[in-house]
Amino acid sequence: MSIMSYTGGTVVAMAGDECVCIASDLRIGEQMTTIATDQKKVHKVTDKVYVGLAGFQSDARTVLEKIMFRKNLYELRENRNIKPQVLSEMISNLAYQHRFGSYFTEPLVAGLDDTNKPYICCMDTIGCVSAPRDFVAVGTGQEYLLGVCENFWRENMKPDELFEATAQSILSCLERDAASGWGAVVYTITKDKVNVSTIKARMD
Amino acid sequence: MTSFTGITAVANATNEMAMFKQAMKEVAAHPEWMSSRQIERQRWNPYSMEGGSTCAISGENFAIVASDTRMTQNDINILTRDAEKIQILNDNIILTTSGFYGDVLQLKKVLQSRLHKYRFDYRSDMSVDLCAELLSRNLYYRRFFPYYTGAILAGIDEHGKGAVFSYDPIGCIERLGYSASGAAEPMIIPFLDCQIGHVTLSEGYERPELTLDRAISLMKDSFRGAAEREISTGDKIHLVIAEAGKPVVVKFLPLRED
Amino acid sequence: MWGETFDDFENDEGEMAMAKQNLIAEPARADFTFAKLPLGIQPVDFMKTHFAETAGKSMQFRKGTTTLAFVYEPATPADKGGIIVAVDSRASSGEYISSKSVMKILDIGDRMVATMAGGAADCQFWTRIVAKYCTLYELREKTSITVSAASKYFANTLYGYRGQGLSVGSMVAGYDKKGPQIFKVDSEGDRCQLKVCSVGSGSLNAYGILDNHYKPKMTDDEARKLGLRAIMHATYRDSGSGGVCNLCHITPTEKIRLPPMDVSKLWYEFADELGRDITYNPVE
Numbered sequence: 001m002s003i004m005s006y007t008g009g010t011v012v013a014m015a016g017d018e019c020v021c022i023a024s025d026l027r028i029g030e031q032m033t034t035i036a037t038d039q040k041k042v043h044k045v046t047d048k049v050y051v052g053l054a055g056f057q058s059d060a061r062t063v064l065e066k067i068m069f070r071k072n073l074y075e076l077r078e079n080r081n082i083k084p085q086v087l088s089e090m091i092s093n094l095a096y097q098h099r100f101g102s103y104f105t106e107p108l109v110a111g112l113d114d115t116n117k118p119y120i121c122c123m124d125t126i127g128c129v130s131a132p133r134d135f136v137a138v139g140t141g142q143e144y145l146l147g148v149c150e151n152f153w154r155e156n157m158k159p160d161e162l163f164e165a166t167a168q169s170i171l172s173c174l175e176r177d178a179a180s181g182w183g184a185v186v187y188t189i190t191k192d193k194v195n196v197s198t199i200k201a202r203m204d
Numbered sequence: 205m206t207s208f209t210g211i212t213a214v215a216n217a218t219n220e221m222a223m224f225k226q227a228m229k230e231v232a233a234h235p236e237w238m239s240s241r242q243i244e245r246q247r248w249n250p251y252s253m254e255g256g257s258t259c260a261i262s263g264e265n266f267a268i269v270a271s272d273t274r275m276t277q278n279d280i281n282i283l284t285r286d287a288e289k290i291q292i293l294n295d296n297i298i299l300t301t302s303g304f305y306g307d308v309l310q311l312k313k314v315l316q317s318r319l320h321k322y323r324f325d326y327r328s329d330m331s332v333d334l335c336a337e338l339l340s341r342n343l344y345y346r347r348f349f350p351y352y353t354g355a356i357l358a359g360i361d362e363h364g365k366g367a368v369f370s371y372d373p374i375g376c377i378e379r380l381g382y383s384a385s386g387a388a389e390p391m392i393i394p395f396l397d398c399q400i401g402h403v404t405l406s407e408g409y410e411r412p413e414l415t416l417d418r419a420i421s422l423m424k425d426s427f428r429g430a431a432e433r434e435i436s437t438g439d440k441i442h443l444v445i446a447e448a449g450k451p452v453v454v455k456f457l458p459l460r461e462d
Numbered sequence: 463m464w465g466e467t468f469d470d471f472e473n474d475e476g477e478m479a480m481a482k483q484n485l486i487a488e489p490a491r492a493d494f495t496f497a498k499l500p501l502g503i504q505p506v507d508f509m510k511t512h513f514a515e516t517a518g519k520s521m522q523f524r525k526g527t528t529t530l531a532f533v534y535e536p537a538t539p540a541d542k543g544g545i546i547v548a549v550d551s552r553a554s555s556g557e558y559i560s561s562k563s564v565m566k567i568l569d570i571g572d573r574m575v576a577t578m579a580g581g582a583a584d585c586q587f588w589t590r591i592v593a594k595y596c597t598l599y600e601l602r603e604k605t606s607i608t609v610s611a612a613s614k615y616f617a618n619t620l621y622g623y624r625g626q627g628l629s630v631g632s633m634v635a636g637y638d639k640k641g642p643q644i645f646k647v648d649s650e651g652d653r654c655q656l657k658v659c660s661v662g663s664g665s666l667n668a669y670g671i672l673d674n675h676y677k678p679k680m681t682d683d684e685a686r687k688l689g690l691r692a693i694m695h696a697t698y699r700d701s702g703s704g705g706v707c708n709l710c711h712i713t714p715t716e717k718i719r720l721p722p723m724d725v726s727k728l729w730y731e732f733a734d735e736l737g738r739d740i741t742y743n744p745v746e
Contacts, residue, residue, distance in 0.1 A: 005557055008701070026742050032663055032701050038742050140557055147391025148398065150429035171404035172394040178526075178701040179557040183742050198742045203729040204552070204697040204704030248503055251512055253521075303521065344587045346497045348505040348626060350513065352521065370561070372524045373513065376553070376583035378561055390558055 001031055003104045004055050004125075008179030009041050010141035011052030012170055013110035014153060015118035015133060016162035019190045022050050022110040022120075023170045025141070025180040025201070028057055037182035037203075041139075045071055048189055049084045049111030051091070054139030055125070056104035063103050066094055084111035084119040088129055095127030102126045106138040116191040135169075141177040148172045159195070163188045167199055174201050251304045251352040255279060255436025257386035258289055258300040259426060260358040261400065261419045262366030265448040267358040268416070269298045270423045271386075272431065272459060273440040275305060285439040285461070292452055293319055294329045296360040298444055299339070302386030303373075304352035311351055314342055332359035336369040336377060343375030350374050354385030364448040388430035388437045395426050416447065424457065431460040438462070506627040522555035526702035527579040528664030529566060530692055531635045532672065533642045533657045537679045542713035545635050545642045547575055548689035550664070550697050550725065551705035553582050562705040571596050573717060574609060574636030575710055576616070579662040580649065581629035588630060592616045608638040613645035613653055621651035631661040637712050660692070664700030668692040686711065686720065694728040 008029045013022040028039035042052045043064055051067060053060035070090055071082050082090075088109040095102065108122040121131035122138050130136070134153050137145035152165040167186055174181040181201055188195040258271035275287035291299045291312045299315060301308040318338060322330045330338075336357050343351060350373045357369040370383035382400050384392040397403050399422050402411045412418065424441065431438045441457040499505055513521055529549040536543035549566040552559055566578040568589045576592065578585035595615050599607045613634040620630055630649040636642075646661065647653045658676055660668040671692035680688070686709060693707040706722035733739075 001556075008557075027701075029701060034699050034701060040744065143390045144394040146433045147388070147426075147429055148394050150391075150432050151395050151425050168398060168404050172398040175397045175401075175403050175562070176390065176394045176559045177557060178552075178554050178559050178704075181701075185742060185744050196744050198744065200730075200741075202704070202726040204550075204725050242502070248500070248508075249512070340583075340586070344583055345494065347583075347587075347628075349497045349499045349508075352512070354521065372555070372560070372583060373521055374523055374581075374583040376524050376581075376586055378553075378564060380561070380563070 004106075005140045005179050006031060007039075007055075007057040008140050008177075009039065009054045009057065010137065010139035010145065010170070010173060010177060010180040011041050011054045011108050012135065012137040012145050012149065012166065012173070013052065013108055013120040013122075014135040014149065014157075014162055014166045014169070015110075015120050016157035016159065018112070018116045018118065019157075019159040019162055019188060020110045020112065020118040020120055021162045021166035021186060021188050022052055022108070023166050023184055023186040024052055024054075024139075025170065025174055026183040026185060027180050029179065034182065040185075042185065042187055044194075045087060046081045046111070047194070048191075049082065049087055049109065050187055050189065050194075051087070052108040052110070052138070053105050054108070055106050059103040060105040063091075063094070063105050063107065067091055067107075070094065083113045084109050084121075085113060087111070088119075088121045088123070088131065092123055092127035092129045095123060095125065099126050108136055108138050110189065112189060112191060137173075140179040141170075141173040144173040144176050145169055159188050159190050163195070163197070167197075171199065171201060251307075252277065253279075253303065253352070254283070254287075254305045255387050256287070256289055256302045257384065257388035257392065257427075257430055257434065257437045258302045258354075258356055259382070259384040259392050259396075259423060260298075260300060260356045260368045261382040261396070261414075261423060262358060262368040262380075263414045263416060263419055265360075265364055265366065266416050266419070267298070267360060267366035267368060267446045268419050268423060269300050269356070269358045269444045269446075270427060271300050271302065271442050272427065272437045273442050273456075274436060274438045276436040279436050288442065290442050290444050291316075292444060292454070293335070295452060296446060297330065297332050297335050298358045298446060298452070299355065300358070300385075300444075301353045301355045303354055307351040307353045311339075311342070311353060311355065315339060318342075331362050332357065332367050332369075333361055335359075336367075336379070339369075340371065340375040340377040343371060343373065347374055354389070356383050356385050358446070360446055360448045366446075366448075384426075386437075388434040391430045391434060392426045395429065396422065416445070420445070427459060506625070509627050522558075524553035524555055524560050524564075524582040525580055525629065526552060526554040527566060527631075527662035528660070528668055528693060528696040528700060528703040529577040529579050529631075529633060529662050530658075530660035530665070530668045530672065530689065530696075531577065531633045531644050532659065532676060532685075532689075533644060534676075534680045534685050535678055537681045537684070541680075541682045542711075542715070543642075543682075544637060544711060544713040545644060546685050546689040547577060547633070547635050547710040547712070548693045549577055549708050550693055550703040551708060551722070552697075552703050554702055557701075559704070564705075565708060567708055567710045567719070569593065570612060570634065570636070571600070571606065573606065573638065573712065574612060574634065575712070575717070577633045577635070577661065579631040584628050584630045584649070585632060588616065588619060588628075589632070591619065592634075606638065608640060609634055609636040609643040609645060610638075610640070610655075612636075613647050617647045617651060617653035620647065620649050624649070624651050633659055633661060635712065637714055642712065642714075660696075663702035664696030667696040667699045671695050682711070690723060690728060691732070694725045694732065697725045698729055
């Protein structure tokens with residue numbers, strides 16, 4: 001078992017019409033054993049920008065602290081909210097600085113920029129950004145999610161449709177991924193507010 | 205002379221570690237007690253993964269089987285764009301296999317000859333349940349030198365119902381409603397779980413019935429989704445439809461070719 | 463000179479009779495000719511190279527399980543007592559759940575079952591062989607085979623393939639003339655009789671529940687609930703187990719298979735029972 005699937009966990013983000021959804025499962029484990037079922041993997045960076053960290057959760061925690069540190073510095077220096085594009089570039093830089101001893105976590109950024117255009121991106125452990133217009137997934141359930149999302153994603157979905165598509169995708173993924181599960185949490189980010197909902201999932 | 209002792213020390217340590225790792229790797233790959241011939245033997249690889257995915261769905265009175273027709277080597281080269289991975293063994297047994305194409309052909313041959321012998325001995329066609337057990341055993345007989353294949357057997361059983369049997373490479377058998385195998389299995393299965401198994405649907409919601417048309421369109425969707433993201437799947441969908449009391453229908457549908 | 467045929471026996475009628483007797487009376491030993499690897503290739507290493515985690519998800523063998531069985535005596539005259547066998551239903555290849563509905567309680571005759579843990583194909587195949595042996599034994603000896611004998615045959619067969627990479631952890635459980643019995647058999651050739659037994663990746667979790675709540679005398683209802691609960695807790699903590707709980711109750715007179723129970727539903731019921739709110743509450 002590789003270090004990337006040691007603790008398990010999956011994060012997915014989908015883009016819609018002036019809204020994005022970011023969802024994660026809630027498990028943290030030690031290989032086959034489930035340790036806790038309330039592990040946050042999606043974190044708020046600003047009101048409209050969220051970051052998800054899948055992979056080895058110890059590293060994810062460290063990376064999150066570093067991200068918040070840099071983001072705070074940015075905001076102090078520039079005196080404005082950070083845009084998701086800027087944040088992803090920043091995380092990418094952070095990740096690449098550890099090119100020869102990388103953090104075992106795959107970051108994912110989802111948010112709305114100044115014009116409320118959705119932005120989602122994921123990167124590998126050393127910060128190669130890919131920012132498609134439809135959906136991204138990282139973590140142990142990546143493969144399952146990509147398969148399902150491909151069928152569920154539509155152009156210009158409204159927030160409620162987008163939520164449904166994301167929720168269905170992550171639930172389907174959790175059905176087949178042993179390393180993640182035990183509940184899911186979905187953040188729907190729209191220009192006015194962020195809607196957080198916890199979804200019941202299988203507890204095995 | 206000034207020297208950045210700290211830095212050189214670290215550099216030395218990293219260097220030493222790298223050298224140590226390299227040495228460990230070499231020793232693991234070529235243990236001193238092994239003769240060169242033994243090392244050569246251990247590396248022997250009779251398999252090659254030729255990619256592709258297959259999928260089968262069964263319903264009340266039908267079973268549909270689909271596979272892509274691409275054959276790749278090392279996930280890079282496309283060897284052919286119209287490889288046949290589905291074998292129609294008789295009017296109500298369809299075998300579909302992904303994996304190493306040599307083993308795919310061998311498996312087909314073994315089953316065909318056994319089915320032929322059965323016809324000769326009992327003057328009737330073998331039923332799909334019987335063939336499923338036969339396949340399971342034949343896979344297990346190669347327990348210590350397995351067929352490098354993921355097989356699915358589908359067909360119409362004696363009661364006129366659709367049947368899908370799923371296997372692992374060494375013949376663990378299970379009868380399921382739907383199954384997939386091959387490179388895109390992890391992409392197709394969760395989608396079918398959602399659409400056919402309705403596992404994500406809360407209780408009390410209406411579950412649409414699985415008709416033949418719905419099964420075919422789901423099959424197409426799942427392959428299109430898989431072809432979008434999985435590099436060894438593509439070119440064409442080879443679709444075989446078996447309905448109770450009707451002849452088997454074979455169709456080819458277009459799929460991504462890049 | 464180099465081999466012997468039936469012609470060689472012709473001079474010695476006694477020997478011939480013996481040979482015939484052997485053919486008729488002894489069931490053919492389960493002696494399969496498995497396709498072999500070329501000389502010098504170790505099957506275990508070969509499998510590790512081509513069918514372990516490095517291979518694609520679809521090329522890994524299916525495994526991973528929690529199974530348990532225990533013997534209990536009836537607490538009241540209204541109860542039947544006997545053996546409870548409970549298993550989960552997940553088959554996984556690495557982290558991928560390749561099946562959610564495997565039946566891991568396999569029948570051996572009318573009064574006996576074998577559970578399946580470890581390599582799924584190994585268990586299915588060899589349980590069939592044992593079942594065949596038991597049926598032939600019954601026909602030949604005109605009496606049903608004991609659990610002890612069946613498990614011994616199973617263990618011996620597996621012992622014959624020791625070191626070749628089979629992976630079986632099975633419990634042979636059943637009722638015979640000596641009463642209810644459970645034998646744990648594994649691919650290392652081990653065989654031991656137990657009253658309370660659990661095998662598989664989630665077995666430790668299941669033992670935790672069993673050790674806490676098991677009593678030698680229980681009502682049928684209690685015993686079945688204990689089986690379900692142990693499996694449910696094991697599936698909750700162990701990612702290698704899950705799906706539904708299949709339960710089989712072997713009483714002195716019959717073998718009752720109970721309908722499968724969804725372990726996830728069992729967990730939510732359990733949480734309700736405790737009055738524990740298990741819903742995750744996201745805090746910023």
